[in-house]
Amino acid sequence: MARSDSDDTPMNFGAAALGWVFPGLGHVMLGQVRRGILAGSGVLILFIGGLLVGGIDAVDRKEDHLWFVGQAGAGPIAFGAAIANERILKTGQHGELLPAPMPYGGAATPDGTRPMVSTSKALAHANEFGTFFTFLAGLMNFVVILDAFQRRRDQPDAERRKETAA
């Protein structure tokens, strides 16, 4: 565990990395199993909830690139959902591919063909809430990662609150 020069605040790079690999795992590594499970469960409720509402189309690193920057905070599960979206929905493996109504993004593709979209693509509220839930999961996991980064191993809560307030 590294320590910063200015004070006694720990810098748990390993716990932060594990917290990104799977939500809450960083706290588990620091010996705070219960805290890690609860924090990770909250993140997973948001992420899985987003997938249930919007489908895997809610995580799209090409069409919704800026949203994906936040979603990526949830870790490999976000990348897995994005890859599944590209390999299952966009190839027509699930659902059916139909020509997109014109105009789609302003014009047809340069070769004159119309882009194909899946019938399982989320639209309107389903897409908005699915994207937002998964985005929020990424942001909350970032908060959890930051906490694991600076939390002392088995640090009592009362002591930590005093430090935070000071």
Place this chain on the structure above:
Amino acid sequence: MSLSSLLAYTPVLDPLPGVTHFWWALVVPLAFGVAMSWKAVRGPSLANGLAGYWKAVGTMVTQVLLAVVGIAAGLFILVQLVLPRLPAE
């Protein structure tokens, strides 16, 4: 939401059918997920059981819901009652 659309729904692969009719209710699981994560890292001590934790989560969910309802009511009053009374020019 029709029964046929619900039967055709494949969880995770398809978007949930009929969300348009109850999208506003999704603020509840959203607030719950955020509160669970937040209170796990910035809530009461977990050393003496989880009763205090769940109470803090419930309080935060209630606060978020009340804030959202309050903002909705304020915007309703602004859009439906205040703005129509303003002069056109």
